[in-house]
Structures are given as structure tokens and as C-alpha cells.
Amino acid sequence: MAKDQTRVRIGFDLGGTKMLCGAIDSAGTVIAGKKKKTKELSDSEALLDRIVRCVDGCLKKAKLERSDVAEMGIAAPGPIDTEAGVLLETPNLGLREFPMARLLRERLGFPVFLENDVNAGLYGEYRHGGAGGYRNIVGLFPGTGIGGALIFDGALYRGATGGAGELGHMIVEPGGRMCGCGRRGCLEAVASRGAMAREAALLVISGKAPTIEAGAGTDVARMKSSLFLDAIENGEQAVVELVDRAAWWLGVGMASCVNAFNPDVIVLGGGLVEKLGRRYVDAAERSMREHAMEFLVRQVKIVSAELGDDAAIVGAAELATEANARS
Amino acid sequence: MAKDQTRVRIGFDLGGTKMLCGAIDSAGTVIAGKKKKTKELSDSEALLDRIVRCVDGCLKKAKLERSDVAEMGIAAPGPIDTEAGVLLETPNLGLREFPMARLLRERLGFPVFLENDVNAGLYGEYRHGGAGGYRNIVGLFPGTGIGGALIFDGALYRGATGGAGELGHMIVEPGGRMCGCGRRGCLEAVASRGAMAREAALLVISGKAPTIEAGAGTDVARMKSSLFLDAIENGEQAVVELVDRAAWWLGVGMASCVNAFNPDVIVLGGGLVEKLGRRYVDAAERSMREHAMEFLVRQVKIVSAELGDDAAIVGAAELATEANARS
Numbered sequence: 042m043a044k045d046q047t048r049v050r051i052g053f054d055l056g057g058t059k060m061l062c063g064a065i066d067s068a069g070t071v072i073a074g075k076k077k078k079t080k081e082l083s084d085s086e087a088l089l090d091r092i093v094r095c096v097d098g099c100l101k102k103a104k105l106e107r108s109d110v111a112e113m114g115i116a117a118p119g120p121i122d123t124e125a126g127v128l129l130e131t132p133n134l135g136l137r138e139f140p141m142a143r144l145l146r147e148r149l150g151f152p153v154f155l156e157n158d159v160n161a162g163l164y165g166e167y168r169h170g171g172a173g174g175y176r177n178i179v180g181l182f183p184g185t186g187i188g189g190a191l192i193f194d195g196a197l198y199r200g201a202t203g204g205a206g207e208l209g210h211m212i213v214e215p216g217g218r219m220c221g222c223g224r225r226g227c228l229e230a231v232a233s234r235g236a237m238a239r240e241a242a243l244l245v246i247s248g249k250a251p252t253i254e255a256g257a258g259t260d261v262a263r264m265k266s267s268l269f270l271d272a273i274e275n276g277e278q279a280v281v282e283l284v285d286r287a288a289w290w291l292g293v294g295m296a297s298c299v300n301a302f303n304p305d306v307i308v309l310g311g312g313l314v315e316k317l318g319r320r321y322v323d324a325a326e327r328s329m330r331e332h333a334m335e336f337l338v339r340q341v342k343i344v345s346a347e348l349g350d351d352a353a354i355v356g357a358a359e360l361a362t363e364a365n366a367r368s
Numbered sequence: 369m370a371k372d373q374t375r376v377r378i379g380f381d382l383g384g385t386k387m388l389c390g391a392i393d394s395a396g397t398v399i400a401g402k403k404k405k406t407k408e409l410s411d412s413e414a415l416l417d418r419i420v421r422c423v424d425g426c427l428k429k430a431k432l433e434r435s436d437v438a439e440m441g442i443a444a445p446g447p448i449d450t451e452a453g454v455l456l457e458t459p460n461l462g463l464r465e466f467p468m469a470r471l472l473r474e475r476l477g478f479p480v481f482l483e484n485d486v487n488a489g490l491y492g493e494y495r496h497g498g499a500g501g502y503r504n505i506v507g508l509f510p511g512t513g514i515g516g517a518l519i520f521d522g523a524l525y526r527g528a529t530g531g532a533g534e535l536g537h538m539i540v541e542p543g544g545r546m547c548g549c550g551r552r553g554c555l556e557a558v559a560s561r562g563a564m565a566r567e568a569a570l571l572v573i574s575g576k577a578p579t580i581e582a583g584a585g586t587d588v589a590r591m592k593s594s595l596f597l598d599a600i601e602n603g604e605q606a607v608v609e610l611v612d613r614a615a616w617w618l619g620v621g622m623a624s625c626v627n628a629f630n631p632d633v634i635v636l637g638g639g640l641v642e643k644l645g646r647r648y649v650d651a652a653e654r655s656m657r658e659h660a661m662e663f664l665v666r667q668v669k670i671v672s673a674e675l676g677d678d679a680a681i682v683g684a685a686e687l688a689t690e691a692n693a694r695s
Binding site: 120130176177189191193194196198199200201202203204205206207208210211212213214215222223224226227290293296297298300301302303304305331332333334335336337340341 | 447457503504516518520521523525526527528529530531532533534535537538539540541542549550551553554617620623624625627628629630631632658659660661662663664667668
């Protein structure tokens with residue numbers, strides 16, 4: 042076996058609040074990991090320094106040197122020019138047109154590639170998780186918003202300018218509820234945890250969601266997925282109905298995906314799916330089967346993401362290895 | 369130049385009411401055409417015979433022999449197994465699991481390939497029509513229903529089982545109007561000419577659409593695209609509003625396509641686009657730009673189909689040539 046094939050890859054997930062680094066072997070196993078905060082950074086130099094320290098800390102845990110690394114893949118939010126390795130616009134990190142791949146390569150000494158974090162997460166599930174063995178894959182990740190990603194004929198589909206897969210912004214209720222994107226009626230505006238929280242605030246005010254009230258009051262930003270699970274387990278009927286309704290809307294979006302893409306499988310992931318589990322996924326699947334065309338929905342599988350927080354680092358590493366082999 | 373490259377291709381459009389055959393040169397030009405009815409056929413044998421006579425008639429007009437033909441591509445409605453050359457289900461023609469490619473190859477002596485008619489039409493526009501030079505293309509063809517097709521990274525995207533691109537069945541009004549597919553709330557149920565006709569019947573009954581009344585009475589099947597144009601030109605305000613509303617809904621569907629696929633271009637074609645022209649396309653585009661995400665819609669072009677009835681035969685011929693080169 043050539044030396045390159047045995048070398049480790051670095052997968053890196055650059056989130057708005059934390060960064061997660063993993064040393065990943067050729068089988069996709071995370072052999073060591075390291076986490077740091079993304080907050081409280083003065084400027085982009087400080088961000089690059091912290092990323093480098095996070096990578097070095099991860100390598101130290103794995104008892105490896107920088108020279109053992111074949112390449113690094115970074116999963117980051119927002120639109121990205123993957124070819125050029127440039128973060129186009131990342132409001133959470135205050136970056137615009139930022140050539141992160143080149144700047145990190147200069148500091149670290151190995152090739153660095155960037156990918157959108159939702160794309161990287163789905164790619165991880167495709168290569169080593171719940172979507173293995175399929176060729177046409179839709180990923181939907183409901184959280185504060187709804188992330189989406191697409192794998193067609195075995196390859197990530199990025200679209201004309203790298204922005205494809207905004208499935209949370211398919212329009213399901215024209216003129217309806219306001220969405221974080223500034224438009225109205227998007228799937229995300231009715232089916233995300235954010236949408237659930239905004240409705241739950243009304244339930245709190247009317248005294249119908251005591252568990253959520255105890256955990257978050259009327260602060261929608263504090264209404265985490267686990268709080269909805271607690272309310273359901275405490276038998277709060279109004280919350281049960283609210284969650285079922287959100288799952289029903291998610292199924293409407295899944296049905297549009299089935300009819301438009303004819304996928305083999307839809308992967309559902311993210312906090313809501315992890316916490317609410319089978320009950321939530323089943324409700325979404327029932328709605329999908331009620332709304333999608335019979336001849337297309339017949340063979341579609343619904344699977345839950347399996348890799349959790351590791352999905353994006355594993356996917357980013359695999360994409361980096363593929364990109365490096367092509368370059 | 370090798371002899372094969374100079375040979376002619378046959379493009380064939382097998383519709384529910386008529387069949388259209390063209391002899392097509394390597395530049396995509398239709399050098400001779402022939403048309404026959406598809407109706408009044410006793411069985412599949414009679415259908416095959418008529419197709420063969422249509423092809424022979426076309427070749428005669430072009431002063432060519434069967435031996436001059438490199439390959440033939442057939443565009444047909446409904447789901448198709450393109451690999452096997454089998455029509456899976458074509459209610460209009462009364463066919464199921466019908467191995468048309470093999471049966472015609474046996475009769476005609478040259479390779480025959482099948483493709484869904486909407487896919488073939490968009491492929492024709494991609495290779496020789498309004499969508500030339502782009503790599504990521506959405507096609508929307510509003511008529512009785514709304515046909516859709518997708519070209520990603522320069523290749524037709526067929527999905528897991530050949531059924532991708534049912535863009536007329538993206539859900540834009542959950543629980544809303546009934547659709548021909550048996551579900552409710554599909555784009556087709558609110559934006560197609562069929563949907564316009566069902567609303568126009570109400571206008572006829574209330575005396576607000578005299579032009580449509582004169583041309584079709586309340587028979588929705590007789591309300592052709594040209595009748596809507598006539599009513600608009602006669603200044604019938606209720607019809608103007610009805611058409612603008614349907615275009616607005618089409619724009620909602622286009623916006624979902626922009627957000628999900630990040631295309632370079634959306635091709636609009638079919639009878640409504642041909643008859644109503646700029647006014648209708650502009651109204652749809654305005655609605656799309658109002659509903660789609662700013663960073664994705666910025667660079668999207670909207671173009672009208674250019675090849676009319678020839679799109680499917682030209683596209684089927686090009687796809688056949690490509691399939692034959694691979695086989």
C-alpha cells in the first residue's frame with residue numbers, strides 16, 4: 042500500500058459556537074478528537090490561530106505529527122466556493138470572501154479543502170453512516186432552521202454556484218409565516234425547531250406547556266429539542282399536537298423531494314430527530330406517503346442519521362481526500 | 369470523418385394523440401419530418417406497425433434508406449426504464465411493461481432507445497435550443513398538467529427509478545386543490561392550463577369570460593391556451609387576473625426549484641408559454657424573484673423554449689446517439 046493511503050485525514054467542523062476537529066483513518070473512523078469554542082475571537086487571525094491549535098491538539102492526542110496528515114477537510118456554514126476554498130459569507134463568524142483553505146495550508150503545511158457543513162454531514166452519512174449503499178440521497182436536518190443536501194448519482198450536487206440543497210426554503214405555504222431568510226412560506230418557517238418554539242411560546246403564555254415554561258419561559262432561543270421531548274413525556278397534549286404538526290409539515294417537504302428527485306433514501310438528522318426519535322420520524326414519513334406520488338414514494342427509504350456530531354468531520358475528510366486525489 | 373458520424377438519427381415523439389418522426393443530422397437539424405395519429409389503434413402490434421410506417425415515410429421524404437440510420441430515439445409519456453428500453457406504464461396508449469426498444473429494433477434493424485418525453489424535450493433545448501451553454505437546468509412545461517425535467521452538471525438527472533423531475537407535483541398548497549395525480553396541493557393543481565380552465569369555467573358561468581364562453585362554453589377540455597390569449601386581448605379583466613394568478617403560482621414553484629437546485633437557468637415551454645409569451649413569463653419570473661432566496665436567484669436566467677414541437681425529437685435523437693456510443 043502506498044504511504045499516502047495509510048496517512049490520516051483531518052476533518053474539521055467550524056460551527057458558529059464551537060469547532061470540532063477529528064483525526065480520521067482511511068476506514069472513516071475518528072481516532073482522536075478535539076473541541077474548542079468559536080466565540081470570543083478578536084479577528085480572523087485569532088480564528089486561524091485557534092483552528093491551528095485545535096488541529097495540533099487533536100494530532101497530539103492521536104500521537105501524530107503534521108507530516109502524518111494527507112489532507113484536511115473543513116465543514117463550514119454558509120455559501121462556499123469549494124473550488125477556490127473561499128468562505129463567501131459567514132455572518133456567524135463575521136467573514137466575507139475569506140480564502141481560508143489557502144491561509145490554513147500555509148500555516149499547517151498540508152492541503153486544505155472547504156465544504157458547506159450540511160453537505161459534509163450528508164456526505165459523511167453517505168460514506169460511513171445511515172445512507173451507505175445508496176446513490177440518490179436527500180438529507181434534511183431540522184434544527185433552528187432546516188438544512189438540506191443532495192447526493193445525485195453518487196456525487197454531492199452543489200448546483201450552479203455552490204448553493205444547491207436549500208430544501209428548508211422550498212415554499213409550502215405561499216404568503217404564510219415569515220422565514221429567517223426574509224421570505225414567507227418556506228418549509229423552515231413551519232417545520233423547524235425554531236418554528237415549533239415560536240408556537241410553543243404561545244402555549245406557554247396560555248398555560249398549556251408547563252414543562253417548556255419551566256425550562257425556557259417564553260424565550261424561544263432556549264427551547265431546545267430535549268425540552269419538547271420532556272413535555273411529550275410529561276403528557277402535555279398541546280405540545281404533542283404541535284410536534285405532530287411540525288412533523289406533518291416536514292413530510293410535506295419530503296414529499297416534494299420525492300416527486301422532484303426520485304431519491305432512493307431520505308436521511309433525517311439533527312437535534313430534533315436525535316431527541317424525538319422514532320415517533321417524530323414516523324409522523325413525518327406518514328405525511329410524506331400521504332402527499333407524494335404513489336409510483337415514486339413506493340420504494341423510498343427513510344433513515345435516521347447515525348454519525349451525530351461526527352458526520353460533518355467524517356464527510357469533510359472524505360471529500361478532502363477525493364478533492365486531493367483529483368488535484 | 370467516420371461513416372457513423374455522418375449518418376442520420378431518427379427522433380420520434382410518441383404522444384397520446386399523435387406521433388411525430390424526424391430525420392435529424394449531426395448538427396441537430398430536422399432534415400425531414402412525418403406525422404401520424406396515435407388514436408384508433410387496435411393493439412400494440414398495430415401501434416408498432418404505424419410507428420414503422422411513420423419512420424419509413426420520414427426516411428422516404430429525406431431520400432434515405434434504413435441503412436443510413438445510426439440510431440433512433442423515442443420520446444414517450446410516463447415512467448420508462450431507459451436502460452432496458454421498456455415503457456413501464458402508459459395509460460394513454462394502454463401499454464404496461466412494454467419492451468418497445470427491442471421490438472422496434474427487430475423490425476427496423478437499427479438500435480432504438482427510449483426516454484421520457486419531458487426529459488427528451490428539455491435535452492433538445494439543452495443541446496440545440498434555448499438552454500444551450502448551461503450546465504444546471506430546470507425545465508417546466510405548463511400544459512394540461514405541468515411537466516418537469518432536470519439537467520445537473522450537464523447530464524439528464526433521472527433519479528433512483530427514472531421518475532425524477534415531477535416538478536408539477538411539488539406541494540405548494542398542502543390540503544388545497546385536487547390534482548390529477550390523486551393528491552392535493554400540487555403545483556400542477558394551481559398553475560397548469562388545466563387549473564386555469566377549471567377556474568375559467570366559473571368565470572364563464574358568471575358571465576365574466578365571454579371569449580372563453582364563445583370558444584369552449586364550460587367544457588374545460590376545450591379551453592386551449594390560445595383561448596386565454598384571445599380573452600386577454602379582448603380585455604376581459606377577470607381572465608387577465610386568472611392568468612396572472614396562475615403565473616404567480618408558477619413562480620412559487622420556480623422559486624422552490626431555485627432554492628433546491630441552484631440552477632443556471634430555468635426553461636419555460638409548452639403551449640401556455642408559446643401562446644401567452646412575454647407577459648406570462650415575466651409575471652412568473654417576478655413571482656419567482658419575490659419568493660426565492662436572494663443569493664441564489666441573483667444569477668438565474670429565465671428562458672423560453674425555442675424548439676417547439678421539435679424539442680422532443682431532437683432531444684431523443686441526441687440521447688440515442690449518446691446511449692449508442694456508450695453501448
